Amino acid sequence: xxxxxxxxxxxxxxxxxxxxxxxxxxxxxxxxxxxxxxxxxxxxxxxxxxxxxxxxxxxxxxxxxxxxxxxxxxxxxxxxxxxxxxxxxxxxxxxxxxxxxxxxxxxxxxxxxxxxxxxxxxxxxxxxxxxxxxxxxxxxxxxxxxxxxxxxxxxxxxxxxxxxxxxxxxxxxxxxxxxxxxxxxxxxxxxxxxxxxxxxxxxxxxxxxxxxxxxxxxxxxxxxxxxxxxxxxxxxxxxxxxxxxxxxxxxxxxxxxxxxxxxxxxxxxxxxxxxxxxxx
Ligand code: AMP
Ligand code: FE
Ligand code: FE
Ligand code: ZN
Numbered sequence: 701x702x703x704x705x706x707x708x709x710x711x712x713x714x715x716x717x718x719x720x721x722x723x724x725x726x727x728x729x730x731x732x733x734x735x736x737x738x739x740x741x742x743x744x745x746x747x748x749x750x751x752x753x754x755x756x757x758x759x760x761x762x763x764x765x766x767x768x769x770x771x772x773x774x775x776x777x778x779x780x781x782x783x784x785x786x787x788x789x790x791x792x793x794x795x796x797x798x799x800x801x802x803x804x805x806x807x808x809x810x811x812x813x814x815x816x817x818x819x820x821x822x823x824x825x826x827x828x829x830x831x832x833x834x835x836x837x838x839x840x841x842x843x844x845x846x847x848x849x850x851x852x853x854x855x856x857x858x859x860x861x862x863x864x865x866x867x868x869x870x871x872x873x874x875x876x877x878x879x880x881x882x883x884x885x886x887x888x889x890x891x892x893x894x895x896x897x898x899x900x901x902x903x904x905x906x907x908x909x910x911x912x913x914x915x916x917x918x919x920x921x922x923x924x925x926x927x928x929x930x931x932x933x934x935x936x937x938x939x940x941x942x943x944x945x946x947x948x949x950x951x952x953x954x955x956x957x958x959x960x961x962x963x964x965x966x967x968x969x970x971x972x973x974x975x976x977x978x979x980x
Contacts, residue, residue, distance in 0.1 A: 703961040705734040705759060705969075706776060706888065706916065706944030708951075710825030711743035712763075713833035715949030717825075718743035719750035726754035728956050732966060732977070734759035734778065734944075738829045739791040739798070741782040748978055755980040759969070763888055764878065765794045766871040771897045772858075773871045773887075776916065776942075779973025780883025787881040790869045795829050797867035802830045808862040809835065809855065814842045832856045833951055848951050858896050871899070875910040882974025886914035886942055890930060892921030901933060908937050913972060918943025918959040940965040 708714030709721050716724070718735060725733035733756060735747045744760045751758035759778055764787075766773040780787060806817045815838045823837035824830055836851035845851040855862055869877070871887075878885040887907065891898050904912070917930045918941075934941045943959035946952070970977050 701732065701963045702730045702957055703732040703963065703966050704730050704945050704947070704957050704959070705732075705761070705778070705886075705942050705961050705966070706736050706763070706919075707733060707947040707956065708737055708763075708949075709735060709743045709747070710828055711735075711740045712737035712829040713831040713948060713951060715951045718747040721947070721949070722747050722750035722756060722758065723754050725956055726751075726756040730756060730957050732757040732759060733956075734761045736761040736763045736776055736778075738763050738831060739765055739794050740827075740829045742827050744782065751978055752980060757980055758978040759966070760975060760978070761883075762791070764791060764874050765798075765866070765868040766874045767865075767868040768870055768899070768903065770865070771899060772868070772895075773899060774889065775871055775874050775878065776886040776888045777878040777881070777883040778886065778969050779975040779977070780878055780881035781974050784877075784881030787874075787877040787883070790874065790877060794866065794868050798830050801864045801866035802832075802835060804864045805832075805835055805856075805862055806838075808864070809839070813839060813844050813855070815839060815844075833948070837951075849953075871903075872907055872910040875907050875912050879911040884913045884969045884972045885911060886916055886940070886969075887912060888916050889919045889921050889946065890915055891926035892919065893926075894921055904933065905937070908939065912939065913969070914940035914942055914965065916944055917941045918961075919946060920954055920958065921946075940968045
């Protein structure tokens with residue numbers, strides 16, 4: 701069984717339509733794929749139709765933007781009720797704040813680069829959760845940078861003068877809201893420190909008390925030491941462990957299935973989630 705539990709489509713900052721992403725997941729030999737767009741479930745229905753057609757199991761999920769003390773935290777939610785009011789209100793608030801923040805960043809960038817808000821919107825899918833990758837795509841389209849990586853390294857990183865923060869809920873509140881929605885909360889890439897600060901173990905313990913179910917351990921932004929620490933933490937707190945690609949299409953180097961999750965971890969997610977895994 702090859703299981704990849706973290707991918708993005710054009711419903712957020714991936715580059716493929718949900719149906720194309722699912723088709724590719726089946727073509728590369730995955731048995732199970734999760735669609736986890738930032739703060740959005742808008743790709744679920746299209747992905748479900750494609751999963752049935754291509755004979756692959758689908759886990760419906762999302763990656764919830766959170767922040768504590770200025771540290772950006774990503775929380776994966778699996779198999780939650782997409783209409784649950786508490787979680788939906790927070791993700792919609794984050795999505796709308798992401799849009800005004802992107803406008804402000806575009807205004808700042810427009811002082812030095814030949815881009816406008818319209819150029820940014822042109823890079824985003826209909827109803828997409830707007831993120832810095834769309835600003836990166838507009839900068840690339842303008843000829844300022846060769847690819848997203850270069851745009852992030854020079855103009856879009858958190859300490860850049862063009863950067864603006866957006867609203868995001870506290871991660872402990874988000875864990876509780878995911879549970880209230882019947883979802884299974886798994887902390888995404890907890891020790892991925894190349895892009896900014898991360899939570900310490902005391903704070904992750906607080907998230908466990910709030911209902912955290914698991915940790916994403918096998919992820920390309922974790923070195924061996926980070927993985928070993930996370931595995932030990934998960935064992936000590938009876939958390940499930942996942943491995944995933946965090947695939948974004950051509951927007952990042954991450955390849956589908958480059959890290960995978962063991963079937964027993966998926967079984968724990970399915971047992972705890974409000975929705976079923978969609979079988980082919
Ligand atoms: P935002 O959520 O708008 O602050 O933007 C962060 C998102 O940008 C993350 O979810 C990543 O998917 C993406 N990202 C971060 N760094 C890079 C990079 N160097 N190249 C491509 N995408 C990136
Ligand atoms: Fe992303
Ligand atoms: Fe993430
Ligand atoms: Zn992600």
